[in-house]
Amino acid sequence: MSRLYLVDDDQDVLDSLNWMLEGMGYKPETFLSADSFLAKVDLKQAGVAILDIQMPGIDGLELLRRIHQQESPLSVIMLTGHGTISMAVQAIQEGAMDFLEKPADGDKLLSLLKKASETTEDAFKRQQLKLSIIQRLALLTPREQEVMTYVLAGKLNKIIAAELNVAQRTVELHRQKVMQKMQVNNVAELAYLMAITKP
Amino acid sequence: MKFPWSNSSTLEIERQVYLRRGTRIGLKVLEQAKRIILSVALLLFGFICQADLAEASDGTRQDYGEEKRKYTVGALAFADPDVVYQRWAPSLSRVSAQTGIELVLIPLRPDELVERVSKNALDFIIGNALITVALKKDYGVSHLLTLVPLKHANPEQAVGTALIARESLEINGLKDLKQRKLISSDPNAFGGFQIFAGELINRGINPFKDLKHLEFVGFPQDKLLDHIVKGSADVAILPSCVLESAIAQGRLEVGQLHVLLPQVHPGFECQTSGSLYPGYAFSKLGNTDHQIARQIVRSLLDIDELDTEAKLGRYRAWSVPVEDSQVFNLLKRLERWPFVTNWQRLVERAIPWALVIAVILLLGYFHHLRVKRLVIKRTQALSDEMTQHKNTQKALFEQQKQFYRAQRILLTGEMASGIAHEVNQPLAGIRYLAQGSIYRLGDNQSELRQALTKMLQQVDRAQNTVKRFRQFCQQPSVYEACDLKELIEDTLNLMQPDFNRIDLKPQLFLWPLTVNVDASLMQQVFVNLLRNALDAMETSPDPRLAIAISNDSANAIITFSDAGTGLSETALKRLFFPFETSKANGLGLGMVVCKRIVEEHGGTIQAFNNQTLTAADVIERDLNSHFPRFNMGLSIVLTLPLTETK
Numbered sequence: 001m002s003r004l005y006l007v008d009d010d011q012d013v014l015d016s017l018n019w020m021l022e023g024m025g026y027k028p029e030t031f032l033s034a035d036s037f038l039a040k041v042d043l044k045q046a047g048v049a050i051l052d053i054q055m056p057g058i059d060g061l062e063l064l065r066r067i068h069q070q071e072s073p074l075s076v077i078m079l080t081g082h083g084t085i086s087m088a089v090q091a092i093q094e095g096a097m098d099f100l101e102k103p104a105d106g107d108k109l110l111s112l113l114k115k116a117s118e119t120t121e122d123a124f125k126r127q128q129l130k131l132s133i134i135q136r137l138a139l140l141t142p143r144e145q146e147v148m149t150y151v152l153a154g155k156l157n158k159i160i161a162a163e164l165n166v167a168q169r170t171v172e173l174h175r176q177k178v179m180q181k182m183q184v185n186n187v188a189e190l191a192y193l194m195a196i197t198k199p
Numbered sequence: 200m201k202f203p204w205s206n207s208s209t210l211e212i213e214r215q216v217y218l219r220r221g222t223r224i225g226l227k228v229l230e231q232a233k234r235i236i237l238s239v240a241l242l243l244f245g246f247i248c249q250a251d252l253a254e255a256s257d258g259t260r261q262d263y264g265e266e267k268r269k270y271t272v273g274a275l276a277f278a279d280p281d282v283v284y285q286r287w288a289p290s291l292s293r294v295s296a297q298t299g300i301e302l303v304l305i306p307l308r309p310d311e312l313v314e315r316v317s318k319n320a321l322d323f324i325i326g327n328a329l330i331t332v333a334l335k336k337d338y339g340v341s342h343l344l345t346l347v348p349l350k351h352a353n354p355e356q357a358v359g360t361a362l363i364a365r366e367s368l369e370i371n372g373l374k375d376l377k378q379r380k381l382i383s384s385d386p387n388a389f390g391g392f393q394i395f396a397g398e399l400i401n402r403g404i405n406p407f408k409d410l411k412h413l414e415f416v417g418f419p420q421d422k423l424l425d426h427i428v429k430g431s432a433d434v435a436i437l438p439s440c441v442l443e444s445a446i447a448q449g450r451l452e453v454g455q456l457h458v459l460l461p462q463v464h465p466g467f468e469c470q471t472s473g474s475l476y477p478g479y480a481f482s483k484l485g486n487t488d489h490q491i492a493r494q495i496v497r498s499l500l501d502i503d504e505l506d507t508e509a510k511l512g513r514y515r516a517w518s519v520p521v522e523d524s525q526v527f528n529l530l531k532r533l534e535r536w537p538f539v540t541n542w543q544r545l546v547e548r549a550i551p552w553a554l555v556i557a558v559i560l561l562l563g564y565f566h567h568l569r570v571k572r573l574v575i576k577r578t579q580a581l582s583d584e585m586t587q588h589k590n591t592q593k594a595l596f597e598q599q600k601q602f603y604r605a606q607r608i609l610l611t612g613e614m615a616s617g618i619a620h621e622v623n624q625p626l627a628g629i630r631y632l633a634q635g636s637i638y639r640l641g642d643n644q645s646e647l648r649q650a651l652t653k654m655l656q657q658v659d660r661a662q663n664t665v666k667r668f669r670q671f672c673q674q675p676s677v678y679e680a681c682d683l684k685e686l687i688e689d690t691l692n693l694m695q696p697d698f699n700r701i702d703l704k705p706q707l708f709l710w711p712l713t714v715n716v717d718a719s720l721m722q723q724v725f726v727n728l729l730r731n732a733l734d735a736m737e738t739s740p741d742p743r744l745a746i747a748i749s750n751d752s753a754n755a756i757i758t759f760s761d762a763g764t765g766l767s768e769t770a771l772k773r774l775f776f777p778f779e780t781s782k783a784n785g786l787g788l789g790m791v792v793c794k795r796i797v798e799e800h801g802g803t804i805q806a807f808n809n810q811t812l813t814a815a816d817v818i819e820r821d822l823n824s825h826f827p828r829f830n831m832g833l834s835i836v837l838t839l840p841l842t843e844t845k
Binding site for chain 2: 010012013015016017019020021022023024054056057081082086102103105106
């Protein structure tokens with residue numbers, strides 16, 4: 001299960017929410033300010049954050065903005081005492097998963113948290129995959145990368161050989177190396193991986 | 200009936216009088232006017248001055264008389280002063296020659312004569328019996344001699360009156376005269392009017408009220424005869440003997456005219472219509488030296504019937520004073536009604552006064568008009584100003600009222616919002632705890648689950664109430680295009696008294712910039728910010744405040760910078776949180792209201808302590824170099840989105 005973070009400047013409310021979530025089986029980490037959250041939490045990891053909007057210093061929306069800027073896989077659920085439509089729209093645009101009015105109903109929050117867990121895991125996995133693909137790509141020599149580009153363009157070995165002005169056998173060897181380094185079995189898989197890296 | 204020529208002939212005579220004295224009426228009028236104006240002016244200097252002046256002039260006159268050693272003789276003259284002069288001058292020359300006393304003869308009209316006597320400006324008088332008696336009575340004039348007339352031996356019976364009419368007209372008594380057209384020369388004429396008037400009064404007739412057709416036509420007396428002959432009047436009132444001498448001189452034929460109610464007096468050669476009275480008298484004024492009088496009287500008594508002087512003077516001789524009780528009676532009778540006013544003379548005298556009064560009145564009236572105009576003008580100006588002032592005041596008051604109303608509503612809203620938030624937090628806590636408890640319940644604890652579920656419902660209910668309350672207190676905003684400069688200036692106007700109190704003139708860097716805002720809400724923001732700034736400078740010896748409008752591509756930027764006490768770092772952090780205040784009786788909602796309003800407008804609000812400002816801060820980037828940088832206090836930066844004009 002992914003980590004769960006709670007941020008609220010009101011200690012009592014924070015504890016209460018913690019108590020409820022513990023009742024649901026979660027083990028949340030609580031923070032009294034955005035600063036302490038930013039100081040302790042690794043934004044690269046998967047996790048779910050429930051943020052209060054009204055806070056002194058860096059407020060909930062500002063924190064959301066920073067999380068978003070870091071391209072964190074965190075799923076963020078915003079909570080507010082009295083939200084306005086413009087605030088909600090702003091939050092969603094900044095990448096929040098949902099915007100709830102305080103106090104959030106436990107059942108509703110539970111289903112939302114499940115979804116958020118999945119989302120953050122997916123995001124984390126995708127990010128991990130993306131990272132490994134980038135690592136794999138880094139192993140390729142420039143010639144191998146060149147050959148890969150032609151392969152992805154759907155060209156046959158002999159055409160690639162002609163265009164690169166090398167022997168067809170050489171192209172075949174490069175192609176084999178690419179498949180090996182990228183850890184794929186066929187061109188379709190390779191195309192799928194490359195599609196993931198494209199934003 | 201009117202005689203146009205008769206009036207003009209009287210005027211002619213009058214003019215001659217003045218011409219002979221080298222004075223024109225006009226000149227005299229002018230002279231009198233001058234004198235009057237002078238005396239009016241003198242009045243302003245006070246009575247003492249005036250009295251001194253009068254005394255001085257009296258003195259001069261006396262000196263003048265002493266120096267010349269002349270004695271003045273005033274002779275009564277009704278008509279032509281020349282005639283009077285020529286009548287008495289020879290006799291007086293003779294007296295002068297005999298006694299060596301220099302005499303000056305002055306013909307005077309009755310009023311002039313009385314005036315001079317009253318001023319003691321004459322030494323001797325030649326006048327008719329009536330005026331002599333009157334002067335004797337009023338001024339102590341001494342009757343010295345009586346004239347013995349030419350034709351009648353008795354000096355007591357020298358003058359009578361004769362009512363002359365055409366031969367065809369006959370009357371039975373004086374009463375019949377009431378319906379007749381009567382003419383006389385002058386109301387002061389003795390034989391010509393006053394004796395007749397005495398007769399009328401004797402019979403209970405008022406000569407002025409009862410005689411409806413009485414008219415005074417002036418001198419010469421022959422003119423009256425002509426009127427009768429022509430038929431333009433019925434009866435002429437004349438002294439006795441006028442008709443007889445006219446007939447004797449051949450100017451009238453016998454039988455043409457006759458005397459009405461004729462009476463014959465033995466020894467009196469002419470017909471009369473009443474009693475006879477003594478003739479002219481020679482008198483001296485009280486203060487005239489009796490030695491001189493004695494010499495003159497002696498010399499006059501010397502004049503004989505055959506002397507040229509007597510002939511020229513148309514008299515027989517001078518005699519001792521006669522008994523004049525009859526004249527006294529006549530005077531008494533006449534005094535019961537006032538002497539007829541000689542209107543013409545009165546008018547003539549009154550003209551300068553009237554002119555002066557008219558001029559003064561006119562000037563007064565002009566002054567009054569001017570003052571009135573000024574008063575109206577000033578009143579108008581004043582009332583205009585007052586109206587304007589009132590309107591300004593009203594507008595300001597209205598603005599203030601509106602502002603306070605808006606503030607009240609806003610504060611209520613904000614308070615509701617603040618309370619809602621404060622209540623909401625524990626409610627949220629309760630709900631979380633309750634629901635957390637439910638999650639911890641085992642399957643056999645259904646009773647507790649039920650109770651806790653109900654608890655959730657109660658919390659939700661409380662929250663709904665709070666939410667509804669908040670919504671109710673919130674004011675819908677009205678957005679409109681609005682000039683920021685105008686808005687800030689209006690706000691400063693509204694707060695002028697607060698600025699005056701600490702003697703602060705804000706430095707303004709404003710220019711017109713249109714934004715789409717709710718003006719009254721924005722004004723709330725400005726007032727709150729300004730009030731905070733003023734409060735922060737309450738005890739400052741050198742309060743300073745700067746306000747600037749600037750802009751970037753998307754936002755209008757308004758900066759309020761004060762040189763007040765500033766804020767601690769923690770206070771600065773919690774500046775925009777409700778119920779956070781450093782003021783003893785503040786609610787801590789002002790800045791919350793500001794933030795909420797600004798954010799509702801899609802803008803931002805930030806606060807900076809001036810001493811920690813760095814060049815990287817937004818305030819430093821956007822303001823021009825003239826904007827003052829205080830090394831203490833607080834700067835608030837507002838941004839408001841600039842919308843494209845629709």
